[in-house]
Amino acid sequence: MTYPDHLFQLWTCAVLALSASCLSITVTQTELFAPMRAWISQKNSLIGHLFQCFYCLSHWVVFVGIFVYQPTLVSSSFKFIDLVISAFFTIGLSTFFSGIVFKVFISALSKARLENEVMG
Numbered sequence: 001m002t003y004p005d006h007l008f009q010l011w012t013c014a015v016l017a018l019s020a021s022c023l024s025i026t027v028t029q030t031e032l033f034a035p036m037r038a039w040i041s042q043k044n045s046l047i048g049h050l051f052q053c054f055y056c057l058s059h060w061v062v063f064v065g066i067f068v069y070q071p072t073l074v075s076s077s078f079k080f081i082d083l084v085i086s087a088f089f090t091i092g093l094s095t096f097f098s099g100i101v102f103k104v105f106i107s108a109l110s111k112a113r114l115e116n117e118v119m120g
Helices: 003-029 031-043 045-050 054-069 079-119
Strands: none
Touching: 003 031, 003 054, 003 079, 031 045, 045 054, 054 079
């Protein structure tokens, strides 16, 4: 693998991580998806839990992204192992991004609640 190719693979993992983070927080934490989460929880409690935990859901989003794009950060003669390493690297990045996004999300909710108390 050449240097530019390594950068492209790293960039792909970073994009997948940020996308997985934002998607999983949006699905698990926003009111827009509350009816879907309730319906899924009624049908299957295990899958329902998956759709209420952004950390859990981000794993599956990353696994799908790695399967589709197949970025490899390390190269060996074992493609599957290379993809597993890329997946868990991407999950680590996604967790880091989720921490940042979730702090912003909580701050926005706190601000909105405070504004409602002051105005109300």
